[in-house]
Amino acid sequence: MKKLMRIVLGALALLLLTPAGARAEELDVNAYIFGHISDAYEWHITTVGGHHISIPLPIIVRSKTTGWHAFSSSHLAHGEPWDGFTYDENGKVAEIQPDGTLVRPLDLSFTKNALGLLINGLILILLVLGTARWYRRHDGLKEAPRGLPGVMEMIIMMIEDDVIKPCVGEDYRRYSPYLLTAFFFILINNLMGIFPFFPGGANTTGNIAVTFCMAIFTFLAVNLFGNKHYWKDILWPEVPTWLKVPLPLMPLIEIIGMFTKPFSLMVRLFANMLAGHIMLLGVIAVVFLTAELGAALNGGLGVLSVVFGVFMDVLELLVSFIQAYVFTMLSSVFIGMSRQHPQHE
Numbered sequence: 523m524k525k526l527m528r529i530v531l532g533a534l535a536l537l538l539l540t541p542a543g544a545r546a547e548e549l550d551v552n553a554y555i556f557g558h559i560s561d562a563y564e565w566h567i568t569t570v571g572g573h574h575i576s577i578p579l580p581i582i583v584r585s586k587t588t589g590w591h592a593f594s595s596s597h598l599a600h601g602e603p604w605d606g607f608t609y610d611e612n613g614k615v616a617e618i619q620p621d622g623t624l625v626r627p628l629d630l631s632f633t634k635n636a637l638g639l640l641i642n643g644l645i646l647i648l649l650v651l652g653t654a655r656w657y658r659r660h661d662g663l664k665e666a667p668r669g670l671p672g673v674m675e676m677i678i679m680m681i682e683d684d685v686i687k688p689c690v691g692e693d694y695r696r697y698s699p700y701l702l703t704a705f706f707f708i709l710i711n712n713l714m715g716i717f718p719f720f721p722g723g724a725n726t727t728g729n730i731a732v733t734f735c736m737a738i739f740t741f742l743a744v745n746l747f748g749n750k751h752y753w754k755d756i757l758w759p760e761v762p763t764w765l766k767v768p769l770p771l772m773p774l775i776e777i778i779g780m781f782t783k784p785f786s787l788m789v790r791l792f793a794n795m796l797a798g799h800i801m802l803l804g805v806i807a808v809v810f811l812t813a814e815l816g817a818a819l820n821g822g823l824g825v826l827s828v829v830f831g832v833f834m835d836v837l838e839l840l841v842s843f844i845q846a847y848v849f850t851m852l853s854s855v856f857i858g859m860s861r862q863h864p865q866h867e
Contacts, residue, residue, distance in 0.1 A: 638724025712842030748860035
C-alpha cells in the first residue's frame, strides 16, 4: 500500500511540476495505441529529448523484378525511400514502381513480434533447463525443490493433475509435453507483453497470426491422433438416419465443428490479450489528453489514471495466467474428446 501511494504521489508531483506548454502537445490517440500494439520493423525503446532510441531489425523482401533484398530498417527510419523501397500508408514495406505506385513484395522481414517470440522462447528454454538441472543434481524424492524449480514443479503438477489428466484420459502422458509447453509459452508471452521495458512490450499473443499457429497445433493434435470412434462420431454419428441420408446434415455440422473449435481458441486468446493492451494504453493516454484542461484537473485525472493503471496492470497479470490456463484446458478437452471410447450399458 505504501509503495502504491509513493507511485501515485510521484505521478501527481510530476504532473503539477511539468510546464503546461510541455504537456499541451496534441496526442494522436490512434497512432499512440496502435503504434504500441502493432508489429513493426524496429523495436522502439524510449524517446530522449525528442530523439527516438530504437533497435533496427533486418528487412528481407523479394521483388518480382529485382529479386531478393536484405537491409536494415534504419535506412527507412526517416520516411525516405531507400534502394527502391519505402513504407506504405499501413506502415508495411512497399516497392516503388517506375510510375510511382507502390507494390507489396514478398515480405519475410524479421519484425518486432518475431524477435519477441524468439526472446520469449529462449526464456522458456532457460526455465525448463534450469529446472531440469536441479533435478539432475538432487534427489527429488528426498529433497523438496526451492526457488525456481519449486515454482515450476508446483505449476506443472497443477496443470497436469488438475487439467491434462482428467480431460485427456488414460493416455494423457502422450500429450502432456505439448500441453505443458503451450501453457508456459502462452503465459510467458502474455507476461512479457505487459512488461513495459525491453525485452518486454511485444504484443505477441495479441497478434492473430501467433494465436492462429497455436490453434493449428491443437487442431493437428486432435485430428491426426483421433481414434476411429472419434471419426465415426463425425462422419456417421448415432442420430436418426434421415439426418445423415440423403442429406448429410449432421456429418456436415460435425465437420464444421472440427474447425470452429480451434477458431474459438485463436480468437479468445487474441481478443482478450489485445483488448487488455488497448484498455491499459487508453487509461495511460488520459494523462496526456487532459493536459490542456489545467494543472489541477490534469493532476486529478492523472492520479486517477495512475491508480487505475496500476489496477489494470495487476488485473492483466491475472488475465495472463487465466488465458494460458483456459487455452490449455480447452485443448485438453478437445484432445480428450478425440480419444474417447464407446460406452456400453
